[in-house]
Amino acid sequence: DPKIIQKPKYLVAVTGSEKILICEQYLGHNAxxxxxQSAKKPLEFMFSYSYQKLMDNQTASSRFQPQSSKKNxxxxxxxxxxxxxxxxxxxxxxxxxxxxxxxxGPGTRLTVL
Amino acid sequence: xxxxxxxxxQVALSEEDFLTIHCNYSASGYPTLFWYVQYPGExxxxxxxxxxxxxxxxxxxxxxxxDKGTTSFHLRKASVQESDSAVYYCALSDRWxxxxxNYKLTFGKGTLxxxxx
Numbered sequence: 001d002p003k004i005i006q007k008p009k010y011l012v013a014v015t016g017s018e019k020i021l022i023c024e025q026y027l028g029h030n031a032x033x034x035x036x037q038s039a040k041k042p043l044e045f046m047f048s049y050s051y052q053k054l055m056d057n058q059t060a061s062s063r064f065q066p067q068s069s070k071k072n073x074x075x076x077x078x079x080x081x082x083x084x085x086x087x088x089x090x091x092x093x094x095x096x097x098x099x100x101x102x103x104x105g106p107g108t109r110l111t112v113l
Numbered sequence: 114x115x116x117x118x119x120x121x122x123q124v125a126l127s128e129e130d131f132l133t134i135h136c137n138y139s140a141s142g143y144p145t146l147f148w149y150v151q152y153p154g155e156x157x158x159x160x161x162x163x164x165x166x167x168x169x170x171x172x173x174x175x176x177x178x179x180d181k182g183t184t185s186f187h188l189r190k191a192s193v194q195e196s197d198s199a200v201y202y203c204a205l206s207d208r209w210x211x212x213x214x215n216y217k218l219t220f221g222k223g224t225l226x227x228x229x230x
Contacts (some may be wrong), residue, residue: 004156033217042159043202045217056217077138090156097216100145100206104156 003027004105006091007024011110013081020067021076021108023091031055031097034066037107038087049074050097081112115140119203119221126193126228134188134224136177136203144205146170146179146186147218151200160201193228200225 007022025032032044048055052068063085066076078085091105118221126132138144145164149157161170166181175190186203203221 030218036216041221042220043204043220045219048216058217092156095210098208100147101159102218104157104158106154 004093004103006036006089006105006108007108008105008108011108013110015083015112018077018079019081019110019111020086021078021089021091021110023074023076023105025072025074025091025103025105027093027095027103028072029095029103030071031092031094031099032068032072033063033092033102034076034088035092035104037090040065041052043090046076047074048097055097078110083112086110086112104111115144115205115207115219117203117205117221119201120224121222123225125226126226128194128228128230129192130228132188132190132193132197132226134201134203134226135224136186136188136221138184138186138203140184140205140206140207143181144206144207147204147206148175148177148186148188149204149220151202151203151223153199157202195228195230198226198228201220206207 004025031050037043046059063079067075071092080102086107088107090107094102116139120134147162148160161172163170163179169178200223202217204218
């Protein structure tokens with residue numbers, strides 16, 4: 001059974017719209033993260049959460065907002081979508097925020113037209 | 114900020130060939146180094162890590178040795194198989210990175226390994 005679930009697997013959106021990417025982990029981890037992988041850049045760290053609290057934000061734009069409704073959930077809301085937001089977004093988790101091993105989900109591939 | 118530079122693009126080998134993917138890093142502190150592997154349609158999976166100078170990480174026949182002197186962590190495998198075809202990422206975690214997150218992974222651009230039978 002998959003331990004980190006990301007929904008949807010593929011997402012197509014129009015410029016200016018808003019989407020929410022879902023992430024749930026069933027590893028019993030206390031830290032969760034978002035990374036982005038685009039055609040132009042390597043995997044980039046976006047956010048880290050520990051016990052549902054934001055630890056780090058390396059995203060320049062406020063259009064990206066993580067939402068943690070439950071301990072094992074970390075969704076990513078993206079508003080005013082732009083074509084440059086097209087990328088695969090990976091959710092990851094680790095036992096604690098200072099644990100070295102981070103486990104990645106399968107990703108959500110977002111295309112903005 | 115921290116950075117990772119690895120063999121760019123694609124490495125094409127035949128089964129039983131020797132593999133080397135180069136990885137060099139730049140970090141302000143004493144980072145932990147990682148190799149991740151990514152198969153099509155999946156997220157990156159941790160292959161192994163090393164945290165100290167001269168420490169060797171290994172898994173599934175792959176290995177790399179932390180070399181602080183040359184700031185390198187080259188991935189090697191003596192005999193590759195077709196099933197090893199994937200994208201390999203070198204990454205680091207620098208707890209002393211004063212310029213940003215202390216718990217993020219910084220990845221290289223990835224190297225696509227293609228092994229033909």
